[in-house]
Amino acid sequence: MTLEARAIGTPLDRFDGPAKVTGTARYAFEQPVENPAYVYPLQSTIATGRVTAVQTGAAEAVPGVLAVLTSRNAPRVASSDDPEIALLQTDEVTFRGQFVGAVVAETSEVARHAAALVRFDYLPVPHDVELRFDHPDRYAPEVVNGGFATDNERGDPEAALAGAAVRHEAVYTTPRYHHNPIEPHSTTALWADDRLTLYVGSQGVHRLRTSIAELFGLAEERIRVISPHVGGAFGSKLHAHADVSLAVLAAMSVPGRPVKLALTRQQMFSQVGYRTPSIQRIRLGADDAGRLVAVTHEAVQVTARNKEFAEQTVTPTRVMYAAPNRRTTHRMVRLDVSTPTIMRAPGKTPGMYALESAMDEMAIACGQDPVEFRITNEPSVDPELDRPFSSRNLVACLEEGARRFGWAGRDPAPRSRQEAGWLVGTGVAASMYPVYRLPGSAATIRLDPDGQYTVSIGAADLGTGTWTSLTQIAADALTVPVDRITLRIGDTDLPPAMAAGGSSGMTSWGSTVVEAARQLTTRLAEEYGGTVPATGIEVSVRMPENPEMERLSMYAFGAQFAEVRVHGETGEVRVPRLLGVFAAGRIINPKTARSQLLGGMTMGLSMALHEQAVIDPRFGHVVNQDLAEYHIATNADVGAVEVHLLPEDDPYVNPMGSKGIGELGIVGTAAAIANAAHHATGVRVRDLPVSLDHFLDGAVPGGR
């Protein structure tokens, strides 16, 4: 292996690729266990109220049924602090589709058949599942996800808006989105000898173990969680959801016997979280040179009646543009729905759709090109915290993107380009994502006399490439080829690691591995004179501190450009071309990084054009709860997607100089597409998705 082939910056193929494409990589449901039983959940058919009677006799009489669990006989849990996972403890129903029981049987077919024979009687009470901007029950949460302030204000935004030469005000809405990873949420669970073994597709095995230990009042040492491969997650496999706790309850009901539970696609729409719908009001004021003097951004969004998840939707507006007067607020409405959760770039994705749409509208109002307008409003320091950025290359991304996309000479007038019945437009939007660093990781590196290193850390690979990129980080830090490294991740028997969340994996785990490598190398030289002892050497470290995080604001930035075609007669929307230019520090593996950004942009395109969960207010459930009706972009929906990474040197973020790229790519895509659709048609879509019905009045050339 060449020197280049081990170093950070090499586009290595992912090491787990062959196992995945040949079907030998084992996911949670496929783990071979002896004589498994199968679990099928029972779901409430009312949104709110309580179960008044249960009849399980017919199900229990089916040959092969091992147990029928309901609130009447389920094992008791030790903590009801998290109502999402404290299942079957009361008769209360708080959302439609809630797990109210389960059948455990010899086969999955028998379990499912018997499940249909269990009868519940309910006493329903009225429910409310509809979000409105002025909902009478809206309230301010104490804090929003990520520990960010609910509200933030500087200067006097009202006075600045009143005195502004140019003003823009609009309301933007985003619907409820579902993660829909290819691998459904699945668990293989074994409860034996007072010990619990869980195979679960998880973003963080240690975090999941802590949740289950608290729920059941078990010492953590009695639980092992194993998760070598995860078939996508996007945030839905970070927090413990009802699927895992139902599998554990089922395992406890048949002790000594492993059980398997895989949710159906339909069940995932009520069990594993989703991105809250949002209603966002933005007001911008600028002087006559197009410099923003005021920005306000208010978001109203949903949480569950009995559990709060408050998405940090307006946080990007605190960082993006210079404006001395600013106000940003989050308000929540508790509805009778299941609990929302983080989903790829929580807060940043819906927030930047609204902000970057408003920036496009304001650029037009100011008579400036939208690229130019953003550059005009580029801050010199973090506008919320008044501290420097560790590196900020949004302007370079905008300029390089404009050059590569062919932005120069664009006629700013909407409807200025028509080709064979299609209205053609182009649009731009910014991307951003913070550099998070989550505490609590540890790593062990062992060097054996044969020269092989074993790197152990309870990290996760969600399909993102951790198996490969974390090996590269270790090889780079140890200055050896990658084939001298054996990486071990995804198991609570390994040193604890923070979950893969907030694109923080490489920063958190990588910093820890680099520190372990440094200490090992020092010990080998100082204590052993460079010769590995027969017993080998092992060092264990905790993640080192990074004091620069207190002094500097750390973000990755990008610029996305879209070409959109809207058919003049049918309103059909096409996106033949997307370009994303990103500055995300040093790139560990350009191949897997590009894949992450392509995937993020594709998910952003899907959000822009297709995705929306529709709730029937009469019944309270998602009516389009499958992949036939909840549309996700497929190959035919995606045109040319190009990713370009700008070189960026940032010595402050972490020892590798890298910034997370798992979420950056989805941020801004939807705004770039909506902005391009406006340029094509003159119709401004402020309510996602950018579906053809928005254009039926306005798209026809000469119409409207």
Ligand code: MOS
């Ligand atoms: Mo990511 S949505 O923070 O797992």
